[in-house]
Amino acid sequence: MQATRQYAQQADANDTLRSFRQAFYFPQFKGRDVLYFCGNSLGLQPKTALSYLMQEMEDWKNLGVEGHFQGRNPWFEYHKFVSPKAARLVGAKEVEVVVMNNLTVNLHLMLISFYRPTAQRYKIMVEGGAFPSDYYAVESQLRLHGFSPETAMVELEPRAGEHTLRTEDILAAIEKEGDSLALVLLGGVNYYTGQFFDLKRITEKAHQVGAKAGYDLAHAAGNVPLSLHEWQVDFAVWCTYKYLNSGAGGTSGVFVHEKYAQDPTLHRLAGWWGYDESKRFQMQKGFIPMQGAAGWQLSNAQILPMALHWASLEIFEQAGMDRLRQKSLALTAYTEFLVQQFNQEQDKIRIQIITPAEKEARGCQLSLVVAQKGKDLHQFLTENGVIADWREPDVIRIAPVPLYNSFEDVYDFYQLLQQYTQS
Numbered sequence: 001m002q003a004t005r006q007y008a009q010q011a012d013a014n015d016t017l018r019s020f021r022q023a024f025y026f027p028q029f030k031g032r033d034v035l036y037f038c039g040n041s042l043g044l045q046p047k048t049a050l051s052y053l054m055q056e057m058e059d060w061k062n063l064g065v066e067g068h069f070q071g072r073n074p075w076f077e078y079h080k081f082v083s084p085k086a087a088r089l090v091g092a093k094e095v096e097v098v099v100m101n102n103l104t105v106n107l108h109l110m111l112i113s114f115y116r117p118t119a120q121r122y123k124i125m126v127e128g129g130a131f132p133s134d135y136y137a138v139e140s141q142l143r144l145h146g147f148s149p150e151t152a153m154v155e156l157e158p159r160a161g162e163h164t165l166r167t168e169d170i171l172a173a174i175e176k177e178g179d180s181l182a183l184v185l186l187g188g189v190n191y192y193t194g195q196f197f198d199l200k201r202i203t204e205k206a207h208q209v210g211a212k213a214g215y216d217l218a219h220a221a222g223n224v225p226l227s228l229h230e231w232q233v234d235f236a237v238w239c240t241y242k243y244l245n246s247g248a249g250g251t252s253g254v255f256v257h258e259k260y261a262q263d264p265t266l267h268r269l270a271g272w273w274g275y276d277e278s279k280r281f282q283m284q285k286g287f288i289p290m291q292g293a294a295g296w297q298l299s300n301a302q303i304l305p306m307a308l309h310w311a312s313l314e315i316f317e318q319a320g321m322d323r324l325r326q327k328s329l330a331l332t333a334y335t336e337f338l339v340q341q342f343n344q345e346q347d348k349i350r351i352q353i354i355t356p357a358e359k360e361a362r363g364c365q366l367s368l369v370v371a372q373k374g375k376d377l378h379q380f381l382t383e384n385g386v387i388a389d390w391r392e393p394d395v396i397r398i399a400p401v402p403l404y405n406s407f408e409d410v411y412d413f414y415q416l417l418q419q420y421t422q423s
């Protein structure tokens with residue numbers, strides 16, 4: 001790798017996915033595209049999104065309630081157009097995935113079903129520094145069952161002087177909690193450090209001690225390769241507005257392993273849309289769930305957010321997660337290389353990358369700790385057309401997204417870092 005514009009341009013010329021950049025709208029800065037590194041927070045708008053939305057608006061306009069059955073994509077079964085594509089994206093069978101609600105809502109629905117504590121086995125293990133909504137969901141679920149977070153929530157912490165967790169330490173902690181552990185609940189990719197956990201081995205170990213394994217894949221879906229079915233994950237949830245580019249507050253995905261698909265006795269909060277669809281409109285008492293993840297639906301499908309999600313999933317199907325991952329590894333490696341290059345060139349500021357260096361242990365995001373003047377640097381970048389986010393106390397997160405970021409974007413970012421030290 002070389003820290004030259006020519007090298008970056010050559011890498012872009014060799015990139016078989018480069019045309020996908022044209023499929024998205026970029027916010028503008030002084031007449032050009034911003035350097036957008038915030039796809040981990042809100043993905044860009046696909047140019048096709050509006051037409052997906054308009055189609056449903058027109059069917060509503062022209063058909064009214066008949067849109068449920070007469071629409072071009074009948075709303076009655078709308079989740080079926082979207083869920084299979086979402087399933088492919090996370091390495092799941094169709095029966096295992098449904099798109100519905102929002103992430104934290106779905107996390108609660110899953111916890112109701114999969115956190116069934118006893119006096120013996122009641123603890124939930126989370127990663128220290130989990131996303132706040134995950135903490136709140138866990139705290140409130142523990143209290144709902146009469147436990148206190150102080151004693152029933154186990155937090156994994158990195159070793160002294162380290163920023164991320166070692167797999168061996170996670171496995172040892174699970175082993176140690178043993179039969180007091182009811183559930184391991186991790187962010188598949190931690191939102192702060194960008195660490196991608198070894199979900200296969202963690203799931204295996206959780207099952208060995210008799211616990212369930214569930215994951216919040218907000219930062220993993222559309223970012224890293226997932227094989228939820230094969231890894232025997234019990235459940236997972238994710239949002240669709242980050243790497244999945246489906247619009248602010250967009251809908252969410254849920255995975256429930258096939259082994260629970262035929263189990264109507266599993267406790268769940270029920271609603272009419274989870275009811276066996278062949279008999280749904282008989283409007284009977286006595287809940288009979290749909291098979292699989294679809295049986296966790298409560299309400300009729302949110303057509304408009306799901307239309308946006310559909311538009312984005314089509315793009316993922318065309319690009320392919322394998323090719324995206326390949327590009328992502330190269331693009332993030334190049335970003336890392338340029339940051340290291342920058343550190344060597346000057347001694348005004350030092351940027352420490354706290355995201356793991358091993359490619360299996362990260363997605364596209366790099367979390368940069370800027371010990372001094374971090375906020376000042378972030379401000380400078382913002383004023384110069386970079387969209388990247390700042391997380392207290394000292395982290396700038398940048399996510400070069402393989403769908404729409406280029407090697408030259410990353411090179412431009414590097415040049416701005418250089419300009420900052422000269423300013």
Ligand SMILES: *Cc1c(COP(=O)(O)O)cnc(C)c1O
Pocket residue numbers: 102103104105131133134187191216218219239
């Ligand atoms: C973004 C994110 C959320 C957001 O939850 P919503 O219910 O979509 O608002 C939750 N958990 C994690 C890990 C996240 O990264």
